[in-house]
Amino acid sequence: xxxxxxxxxxxxxxxxxxxxxGGWELPxxxxxxxxxxxxxxRNAVGLFDIxxxxxxxxxxxxxxxxxxxxxxxxxxxxxxxxxxxTLMCHxxxxxxxxxxLYRINEQSYWVVMNAANVAKDLAWMKTDNPRALSGKAVxxxxxxxxxxxxMALQGPLAEKIMEKLAPEAAKLGFFRxxxxxxxxxxxxxxxxxxxxxxxxxELYCPNQDAIxxxxxxxEAGSEFGIxxxxxxxxDTLRLEAKLPLYGHEISDTITPLExxxxxxxxxxxxxxCGREALVAxxxxxxxxxxxxxxxxxxxxxxxxYRVFLGESDIGYVTxxxxxxxxNIFCGYAIIERKTNxxxxxxxxxxxxxxxxxxxxxxxxxxxxxxxxx
Numbered sequence: 001x002x003x004x005x006x007x008x009x010x011x012x013x014x015x016x017x018x019x020x021x022g023g024w025e026l027p028x029x030x031x032x033x034x035x036x037x038x039x040x041x042r043n044a045v046g047l048f049d050i051x052x053x054x055x056x057x058x059x060x061x062x063x064x065x066x067x068x069x070x071x072x073x074x075x076x077x078x079x080x081x082x083x084x085x086t087l088m089c090h091x092x093x094x095x096x097x098x099x100x101l102y103r104i105n106e107q108s109y110w111v112v113m114n115a116a117n118v119a120k121d122l123a124w125m126k127t128d129n130p131r132a133l134s135g136k137a138v139x140x141x142x143x144x145x146x147x148x149x150x151m152a153l154q155g156p157l158a159e160k161i162m163e164k165l166a167p168e169a170a171k172l173g174f175f176r177x178x179x180x181x182x183x184x185x186x187x188x189x190x191x192x193x194x195x196x197x198x199x200x201x202e203l204y205c206p207n208q209d210a211i212x213x214x215x216x217x218x219e220a221g222s223e224f225g226i227x228x229x230x231x232x233x234x235d236t237l238r239l240e241a242k243l244p245l246y247g248h249e250i251s252d253t254i255t256p257l258e259x260x261x262x263x264x265x266x267x268x269x270x271x272x273c274g275r276e277a278l279v280a281x282x283x284x285x286x287x288x289x290x291x292x293x294x295x296x297x298x299x300x301x302x303x304x305y306r307v308f309l310g311e312s313d314i315g316y317v318t319x320x321x322x323x324x325x326x327n328i329f330c331g332y333a334i335i336e337r338k339t340n341x342x343x344x345x346x347x348x349x350x351x352x353x354x355x356x357x358x359x360x361x362x363x364x365x366x367x368x369x370x371x372x373x
Contacts, residue, residue, distance in 0.1 A: 001025040004051035005149050005210045010228060017230070022116040024052040027230035034232035038324040041196050041237055042366075045155035046229035047217055050202075051210065054118030054145040058125070059108045066139040067109055069131055069272055070124075071099065072256060072265040078103040083175040083191055086264055088121070089274030091130060093255040093281060097121050098246060102191065104179055110189065110204075114246045118145050129273055149210035153217055154200035154237075156368075157224040162201055164220050166190060169201065184216040195234065197241025198368055236321050239331070242292070242364035248303055248318040249290050249332060257281055258334065259290050288336050290318060292363030293347065295329035297356040301349050307333045308348040308355065314339055317349060325366050332363070 002024045010016055015031040027049070029037055040046045058067055068075040073086035082103050088096040097117040102110035113121045125141050132138050153161060162170040166181045169190040177191035186209040194200035205213050218226055235245070244250050250259045257265065257278055266272075267279055295301065301320030306313055320331025333349075341347070341360055348355040 002052070004049055005207045006049045006051060006214055009211050009214055010049065013228070019231070021052070021231055024115065026052060027228075029230040029232045030228045032227050034230070034236065035324045037227055037229040037233035038236050040225065040227045041155045041198055041229060041233060042325055043156070044225040044227075045153065045157040045161060045200075045221055046227050046233065047214070047221065048152040048154065048229050048234060049149075049214070050152050050234075051149040051207075052115040053150050054113035054115060054121065054143070055148045055150070055204065056111050056113070056122065056125075056141055056143045056145070057108065058111055058139050058141050060140045061107060062137060063107050063109055063139045066131075067101065067111075068269065070129060071101070072272060072274070072278075073101075074266045074269060075101065075103075075109075080105050081176050081178065083177055083193055084264075085175075087250065087256045087261065088124065089256070089272075089278070090252065091274055091277060093257075093274045093277035094252045095246070095250040095254060095256060095259075096124050096252070098244065098250055100193070102177055102179075102189070110179075112150075113145075117246065118143075131273070147207055149205055149207050149213075151203045151210075151214060151217065152194055152196075152200060153203065153221075154194045154196045154198050154229075156199055157221075157226075158198075158200040160224055161217065161221045161226070162190075165216065172201075174199075183213060186213045186216070188213060195243055196237035197243065197364065197366055198237070235319075236324055239319050239321050240323055240325055240364065240366035242332075244290075245319060249334075254290075254334065255281060257286050258288055286337060288315060288334055290332050290334050291341070292332055292361050292365065293330065293349075293358040294361045294365075295349075295356060295358045296346070297358075298329060299349075299351045299356045300329055301331040301333075301351065301356075301358070306350045307335055308350065309339055309341070312339075314347070323365055328365075330361075330365055 017028040019028045071086040100112040172192040189204040301317045305317040307315045315335030318332045
């Protein structure tokens with residue numbers, strides 16, 4: 001299995017639980033456990049090693065135009081220091097991957113990819129997309145995944161830590177970044193964003209500086225109750241906040257419109273890969289969509305469990321958990337829209353061969369206050 005540079009730091013933590021995550025040996029949780037780590041991020045601050053994620057730099061005179069073709073969101077309107085969330089689609093409108101784009105300048109973009117999709121994404125960007133296959137020139141794309149470490153400092157007290165270490169970063173607006181900041185002698189890219197539904201920062205540095213940066217963040221956060229966190233809390237946090245996971249709410253069989261991510265699909269753009277299919281899907285009517293549900297019967301819904309309305313199989317669960325924040329069993333399912341189900345309507349989910357009652361609810365399940373102290 002692959003290991004991040006930080007594996008050497010946290011493998012000896014007492015009671016750390018390591019698992020195989022897409023070929024990476026990563027912590028499911030540390031000594032505190034998933035629930036405690038979840039609450040730490042909601043109420044104080046937690047630190048995640050997410051160095052398994054992929055990163056590349058897309059650059060050159062055609063970088064903006066080329067990225068604007070590859071993704072659904074509008075790259076042309078970005079300004080230096082801005083971040084956007086977007087999706088990269090196949091011609092049929094389904095999702096190659098969802099990406100985070102950082103505009104360094106008009107000719108340079110830092111692109112963050114999901115770990116399991118790095119090889120596929122790079123091949124798609126460089127050679128496999130329709131524009132590249134047609135023989136048209138592509139932008140310069142350099143993979144930095146193997147040499148870059150990434151950490152996520154998340155929670156309402158994350159800003160307090162950043163004020164100690166890098167005051168200029170603490171002043172960043174949401175989805176903004178500074179490309180080079182000195183933190184305890186380490187030069188890092190620091191952005192204000194995350195995958196937890198809380199305020200926070202993501203930090204990128206060369207592998208050789210990762211352990212120093214990790215220790216520096218933990219030491220600076222000790223007075224604020226910082227804890228190292230694993231993949232378990234990362235998943236429950238993102239699920240509560242309605243943040244999609246590739247292979248679950250989005251995939252190469254699900255379009256962004258079906259996933260209710262239309263806000264990140266700019267159909268008014270003249271061209272992007274998948275546009276024609278998505279325009280047609282919107283015009284014809286979207287046949288299914290991702291909906292949130294809360295269990296009425298106590299049971300844990302999991303990815304792939306079938307969803308029923310009476311005797312009709314109407315879809316399947318994409319993600320589910322017991323919410324540590326709300327103490328409810330909940331999740332998301334992609335279901336047929338012809339059912340005309342409304343919030344509060346009941347469905348049934350087949351769990352271990354038995355039908356369990358649930359109801360459709362508004363999401364996100366959790367939304368943080370605009371300003372927390």
